[in-house]
Amino acid sequence: MSVNVIDGRQLAERLVEEMAEEVKARTGQGYQQPGLAVVLVGEDPASAIYVRNKIRTAEKAGLHSVVTHLDASCSQQALDKVVSELNERDDIDGILVQLPLPAHLSEERIINLITPEKDVDGFHPMNVGQLATGQAHLIPCTPLGCLEILKREVGDLSGKHAVVVGRSNIVGKPMASLLLQANCTVTVVHSKTMDAANLCKQADILVAAVGVPELVDRAWVKPGAVVLDVGINAIEKDGKRKLVGDVNFADVADICKAITPVPGGIGPMTIACLIKNTLVAAKQRGVKQPVVKAR
Numbered sequence: 473m474s475v476n477v478i479d480g481r482q483l484a485e486r487l488v489e490e491m492a493e494e495v496k497a498r499t500g501q502g503y504q505q506p507g508l509a510v511v512l513v514g515e516d517p518a519s520a521i522y523v524r525n526k527i528r529t530a531e532k533a534g535l536h537s538v539v540t541h542l543d544a545s546c547s548q549q550a551l552d553k554v555v556s557e558l559n560e561r562d563d564i565d566g567i568l569v570q571l572p573l574p575a576h577l578s579e580e581r582i583i584n585l586i587t588p589e590k591d592v593d594g595f596h597p598m599n600v601g602q603l604a605t606g607q608a609h610l611i612p613c614t615p616l617g618c619l620e621i622l623k624r625e626v627g628d629l630s631g632k633h634a635v636v637v638g639r640s641n642i643v644g645k646p647m648a649s650l651l652l653q654a655n656c657t658v659t660v661v662h663s664k665t666m667d668a669a670n671l672c673k674q675a676d677i678l679v680a681a682v683g684v685p686e687l688v689d690r691a692w693v694k695p696g697a698v699v700l701d702v703g704i705n706a707i708e709k710d711g712k713r714k715l716v717g718d719v720n721f722a723d724v725a726d727i728c729k730a731i732t733p734v735p736g737g738i739g740p741m742t743i744a745c746l747i748k749n750t751l752v753a754a755k756q757r758g759v760k761q762p763v764v765k766a767r
């Protein structure tokens with residue numbers, strides 16, 4: 473079987489270009505330039521890289537962006553205050569608080585505090601509930617990026633057996649909701665599942681999102697399956713730091729119909745979907761530019 477390696481970087485770039493056109497058209501019609509706010513707490517180097525990528529991509533799409541960088545030791549009250557102020561700002565359509573937060577801060581509290589209309593991560597219980605009931609408008613970025621790829625690679629998902637490995641609130645659960653919405657038969661596999669490999673081997677669509685380096689090997693994959701690898705794991709190999717996914721790419725690639733690589737697969741699509749959600753939020757809010765009166 474010839475391997476189809478899905479180029480997430482190229483696809484993401486195309487989506488960002490399309491969105492840049494849309495932003496231009498909308499500002500031309502008198503709407504305010506969409507704004508994204510990213511809040512970063514602490515000095516985790518991986519988080520700093522992701523935040524930089526998000527801001528760079530936002531700028532490519534013609535959004536304006538603000539980054540608030542707080543000290544790792546900041547209080548919950550200080551973080552709450554930053555989010556509350558962003559909630560009130562008219563020029564900000566999307567708010568993202570980079571996770572994970574330092575252990576002394578409550579992620580749940582912050583997720584619940586972000587106003588649902590600006591929750592471009594789609595993590596607020598209101599947006600989670602809307603996704604579960606098919607009324608979604610802000611859908612978590614990674615699952616949304618996965619769906620975009622599946623629409624292109626598979627087309628109609630109706631009746632396909634999709635297996636999601638992992639049950640996190642940020643990927644596994646919303647991914648399962650979205651696939652169900654698209655008429656897949658959905659199985660969720662997790663750490664307590666009996667015989668995960670055999671369940672996965674029945675999947676037409678396999679989404680791996682557990683954060684275990686190269687967990688999924690050949691024994692887990694049905695020939696002809698479409699495999700999406702959400703994992704981003706930094707490992708040491710031959711004394712060098714290297715990024716690998718949750719899928720053992722070299723072991724499975726030749727039996728897949730299509731597969732996403734790490735890096736260059738789902739990661740860039742996640743960021744493109746963050747921009748998409750910021751546009752969705754901006755349209756929903758519909759704020760016009762202030763009218764300057766002629767005199």
Ligand SMILES: Nc1nc(=O)c2c([nH]1)NC[C@@H]1CN(c3ccc(C(=O)N[C@@H](CCC(=O)O)C(=O)O)cc3)C=[N+]21
Pocket residue numbers: 521522525568569570571572593613704715734735736737738739740741742743
């Ligand atoms: N509130 C919140 N929302 C998030 O969406 C969120 C978060 N917190 N915390 C961390 C995770 C992780 N995440 C990534 C996004 C893009 C890449 C990405 O673009 N990766 C590149 C390369 C990365 C590299 O080279 O290190 C790739 O896969 O090709 C990776 C990881 C978003 N997250």
